[in-house]
Amino acid sequence: MAVVSPSAGAHPVHNHLQFNRVGLWLFFFSESILFGLLLSARFFLEGIEREHVDQHLGLAITIVLLLSSVTAFTAETAIEHDNRRVANWGLIATIVLGIIFAAGVGFEWKTAEFTRHEAFGTVFFTMTGIHASHVISGIGILILVWVQLLRGRFSGKDHWPVAGAVMYWHFVDVVWVFFYPALYLVK
């Protein structure tokens, strides 16, 4: 996510924070086409058919992920107000919740009653897999950011990495909001 221009500051005519924000949003547009296509593939192949999946687990990890968005948001607002301590805990909580989510998906994969060699399994494992890979990369980014936070790198004025990572986290979260019903609830 570190798409900061090196010439930042060198040319005060440009607002590089704005560049990064819009750049990240454009990246999300592009990504949402990726997820959108996977979603359409799911309905193209399976219609609204669905094999049996563990509803409780699904609901649980969904709630976990939604919670993690809240903690991420807390972290961001905290650092905006120079509150390192809360930001620190917010990031830790987000990372932990993220790991729980990923583990949940892993468990779902182990216990699934269908294989990846059949159509529903194919779309299920692909969609959850691609999404989980985003979650994991998100965790990685958050950890990098967190380490720098511990080093006292960020302040209320300069905290783009935190903001960017959190934006990314929200995005991954929103994607799941679309995937969850498509994989667990339809029919």
Added chain:
Amino acid sequence: MYALKSVGGALGLGLIFFYLGLGLVAVLRAMFGYPDAWGGEINIVGGYVLGTIGWLMGIGMWGLWGREWFGLKTYPRYAPGWQRYFTFNTDHKVIGIQYLVTFIIVFLLAGALALLMRLELASSGMQFLSHSQFNGTMGLHGILMVAVAVAAVIGGAGNYAVPLMIGADDMAFPRLNALTFWLIPPVAVGLLATPFLGGIETGWTAYPPLATTTNSSQILFDLSIITFGLTSILGGLNFLVTIIFMRAPGMTWGRLPIFVWSMFATAWIALLYTQGFAVALLMIMLDRVGGMAFFKPEAGGDPLLYQHVFWFYSHPAVYIMVLPGFGIALEVISHFSRKPLFAYRYAVGAFLGILGLSGVVWAHHMFTSGMPNYLHGPFLVATELISIPTGLIFLAALGTIWMGKLWLRTPMLFAMAVIFNFACGGVTGIFLADVPTDIHLQDTYFVVAHFHYTIVGGEIFALFAGIYYWFPKMTGRMYNEKLAKLHFWWMFIGFNLTFFTMHLPGVKGMNRRIADYPSSLDDLNLIVSLAGFFLGASFLVFIYNMINSWVRGPVAEANPWRARTLEWQTTSPPPHENFPERPVIKGHPYDYGVPGSVHGVFPGAGLSGAPAGGGGQ
């Protein structure tokens, strides 16, 4: 030598990481108890991914960018003179030239492959290539050329010219920009390695189930093209932010040079649709290495899914190819006709209209694919609607030329040729868009002729227009006009001979992607082949002219074309920060003949943009 150190080190690191990747996957496979730890294509995946990362870090991304992720401080690499082209350099002018040179070489290689095909196709029966060799050649030619068509103009001309034209000092994300270029070598290596794994058997479209069952070169193809897609997505993103935020004061949307507008539309298409190609190839990889069932009908999959997802990208891709071409053509035509661009606003509207329509026509490639009948009508209509905005581009071009003061230098000749050729390519497109005719023409040489007219005639000609147009700006030297004109006429005649003739065997019933064909088509194909070689030879003139002029051509003045746009108001080649100071835009870029009008001025230095009447500088 520095360049050697940089590239050599990167290669070394890339190789090490490549083997690391192979090994890592092997270890994992062993851990999870697969019988053949080394056997699978998934090893190649691991190797390619890690290898690419290693290569990038080695070329300089680590020092300039990677360290930052770990809170370490970054340090730039300063390379002297020409050597700066061989490292992770963030100057958009350097990157533009890197792109151009790289893709000209790829173009020549892929063109040589085309000539090899023409050699085999010169007469029926099998002469030089086996069937599988021919398929490999054909597929490699196709995908390499598609890569050229997608990246050469955007990455080359776009990177070089857009920041200059909008009066910016660089792109919005310089390091991202450098990244997009340095991802290209792994792509090239991956594609050029395919022959060693059996050769691409599926053409550039890689339809499953063939693609999921063919030899392992497919996996390299997938990996390379997904990486390539990443570069055009990131590139598009970069262009959008640059054009939206970095325009010089006074450079309103209504005063944007038309080439920048075309790049704006193109960048949107690249940003949004390229994911389609990635997803399609990802599915193929999952079917291959993951044993999944996207395209296995017996397990509930459907091969048609691939075609939908693939063309969802690959039709918009053809506009990624041609829109910047139109942009260059209109740009050049206006400057060399010494006339305001005719119907500027309509031309802008055309670009945005094509952008809007490009995403809803993809199934015109699938009219005979056995998709449900109710899909044909809507896609026929949408496809033919596109001819209306495209027509507006022609209106702008022809209207500008009319009554103009045509200065027929080489860029202008190429620009006019773009309009000439694309008129033919576009109209044949209409034949294909009409289902009743497409049923027969689909997958024949009529299609091949159509898309060579559109891509080669429309975009590659524009690419050369751009190269000749910006050559003095890029190199600070002037090319040899006589040789350039020779190259133009040679290429123009050769091109039309080759590809106009190519329509005929198509209608007569010669299908694509075959090494052998009915003997009744011999003479037509012989003509095409001879003309093809004639065309190929014209590029030798080009190669000689470029190299010779770059080394010892006469020094070029700042504004040899008397053009008004900003890139010509600075020295040739421009300084690192492009302009002595930030320009301020006072008027429309194409106001030729408007008394006292100026486009850009430099308040402090007091030197002003090109005054209206004849003179430049």
Added chain:
Amino acid sequence: MHVRHLITAGLLWVVLTAVGELLVIADLYPAVGSHEAEDFDNIFRFLLLLGVPVMTFVFAVLIYAMLQFRIRTEVPTEDGPVIRGYGWGPRIWLGITGGLAVFIMIYPGLTGLAKLQSDKNAYGWGERDAEIVIKATAFKWQWAFEYPDGTQVSVAQGKELVLPVDTSIRFDVNSIDVVHSLWIPAFRMKIDAMPGRTTFMTVKPTKTGEYGNDQAYRVQCAELCGMDHATMMFPIRVVEADEFESWLASLNQGGK
């Protein structure tokens, strides 16, 4: 002055068009073996009729401008007239091109489509109900055909696909491995062979003919299907109805 340019350029356009339209009368097509083929040729000619003027218009303007508006001096000394191109010019252009586009979209586009598609949800061309139904199965890299009476025809047996003239024949096409495409140039008809679904196309041969004399009488695979895609071809012979019957019979006692 300006008018003179318009007139001469217009004349050039007329001349070029006249030359170009020769393509319409030129015989560019393979043998005409069926109704569908006649329709195709007519539509193709019609599109040429409309398309050539569009092309020659562009050519004429470009060529005329190159000859007339070029400057002879080394560098330009003056600018052209300031014509911004708003007002009626572009609107008229939009009207004409738009009208043209919509026109060809409806005829021959949608009308021709309606003629080709009997059923909106089917996968294929032409009427579903035909006098003879032939099952065509594609595999790497050949075809196998099965007649209604169960007779099999392939490279192993028969070595050619014999069809009765003036009878509507439906091919039910599917594939056992990868995507192929069943194409008969003489009939101008083509439909892909998709693994996992049965597509169809109905043709009505109107002339007798055979691969021996005319290579357009062949079943050609028209979708890249791997190594020997180029050789995935099968000869066709179109004969009178009675000859067809006797041929079928002969094939039947001829072992099976």
